[in-house]
Amino acid sequence: MMKKTQAALAALLLSGAIALPAGAAPAAPILIQVDGQLLELAGRNPVESNGTVFVPLRPVLQKLGIQVTYDLATGAIRGSKxxxxxxxxIGSTQGTVNGQVRELAAAPRSIKGAVYVPASFISETWxxxxxxxxxxxxxxITSADTAKAEPEMKAFFEKYAGAVNRNDFDAIxxxxxxxxxxxxxxxxxxxxxxxxxxxxxxxxAHIVRAEANEIIVHTIEYTHITSGPFKPxxxxxxTYRIVRQGDQGWAIANAQITGIQYLVSDEQLQASVTVPEADQKAIAQQLKANFDAANAEDLTAFLATVDASSADxxxxxxKYSNLFRTYDITxxxxxxxIISYDGTNAAVYAIQTAKKRKGPAFEDNRAATVTTVKKNAAGEWKLLQTYVLDAEKL
Incomplete structure (x- = not known):
């Protein structure tokens, strides 16, 4: 549930084994993902034999926190968690799990000194x-801890999205x-x-790590603005760190945005907006004042162009204190x-450049941005936030 399932993905657990199409020739090495993370195999990739996929036992089980030993002389393999x-x-289709005899889909084998077992052994045993x-x-491969946590996390994020979509701050x-x-x-x-x-x-979304009282979840989220002042x-x-709060259930302890892309449609960019001449002039002057202050490296004047209510x-x-101290940039x-205007709030689409005059390594660039502005109680237009839509190296 917590993994985006592609149309091509199939859970082919046939006769206790993962089966590949008969006669399929591997075009590339077979990879392994454990809880959404690619496993480093150092060249010991899975192999296919007679329709069954065999995986290298040690790296897989170690990733799952299971200790493994292999006696090369006797072919005995032991593991515990x-x-x-x-x-x-090695060579036997019978094994024991917690003292109980189990029949394997195929016998473990040694390939270049590494033990390989049918992939189905992982789920059937652990x-x-x-x-x-x-x-x-x-x-x-989805670990048992992750599989157990998935329904709870699915319900949690459905609750979270529902609260956001209702704009219910207390519920959020x-x-x-x-x-x-x-x-x-x-x-x-x-x-x-x-x-x-x-x-x-x-x-x-997928669970990166699951423990009894803490779960790390990575998500990709799309947010569409439906009303209110312009926002892309x-x-x-x-990445979320979610912890168990006793009888209260799960709660977000930490959340970090690891990457973001702002999206503005062509229709929004090409919108014809009617703006009173006085406001149009005031907004343009404030933008110019902002750029002039940045070029003069005048932090006080720069911040004076920003609305006091800006979350940024x-x-x-x-940011600009560090930039002004470290670089000379034009x-x-x-x-x-202006692509949006309602009398109190506006948004300005702009193409701007930044070119280094002095300082350490810096990538000169041209950026497409949208800056939101707001008219304060004194009737002055001030900047709220600038969103970078795209940038190219100069």
Whole structure:
């Protein structure tokens, strides 16, 4: 459930083994993923024999936290994790798991000094799932802990997305660890969080690690803005640390955006917007003042162009303080166009460049951006946030 299942993926657990199409010649080495992560195999990739996929035992079980020993002289293989144990023998289809005799789909074999077992042995002995991805030629292994956590995480993220899509701030906040730094930061951004209606779609998610009281989840999320002041849609990659709160269930202890792409449609960029001349002039002047302050490396003047309510104010202060101290950069505004306006809020699409005059290594660039601006109580237009849509090296 927590893994995006491609159309080509099939769980082919036939006769206790993963089967490949008869006569299929491997076009590339077979890969292994464990809980969504590619396993380093050092050239010891899975092999296919008579329709059964064999996987290298040691790297797979070690990734699952299972200790393995192999007696090269006798061909005996032993493994354990906690109170669970198993014993196999090279060339024998019989093994023991926790003292109980088990019949394997095929006998373990030694290939260049490494033990290989049928992929199905992993799921049959240690739980979880083993699937075959025909398109990517990969064995997908889901650990027992992850498989057990998947239904709970599916329900948790459905609850999270539902709260976001209802714009129910209290319901969103209830899914974070009470009193945590993250919960306090979210509370401070209540107005910003609830300013827009949005639809959150979980495009992909997988459990990176699952323990009894802590689960790490990686997601890809698409957010579509449906109402409120202009804000671009976005697609983000995120990592969540989710912890068990006793009888209260699971809660988000930490969340990190590891990558984000802002998305503005051609229709939005080409929109014809009617803006009173006075506001159009004031917005243009504020943008110019912002660029002039950046080129003069005047941090006070630069921050004076930013609205006091901007959630990025402190971040901007730190970022540009470091930039001004480290570099001499020329910022230029090539084109600018207002693409959204409602009298109080506006958005400006711009093409701008940044070219280094002095300082350490820096990549000169041209960027397409959207900057949101807001008219404050004094009737002054101030910058809120700049979103980088695309950038190219100069």
């Amino acid at each position: 906690g109170t669970q144990t198993f014993k196999l023998q 739980g979880g799932r083993v699937e075959w991805d025909a398109e990517d030629r990969a064995v997908l 906040l209830s899914l974070f660890v009470p009193g945590s730094d993250l919960a306090r930061a979210l509370t401070a951004k209540r107005e910003e969080v609830t300013a827009n209606g949005q639809q959150l779609k979980l495009e992909q 849609d976005s697609r983000s990659e995120n 104010l402190e971040q901007m202060k730190q 910022y230029s505004l090539e084109t600018a166009k």
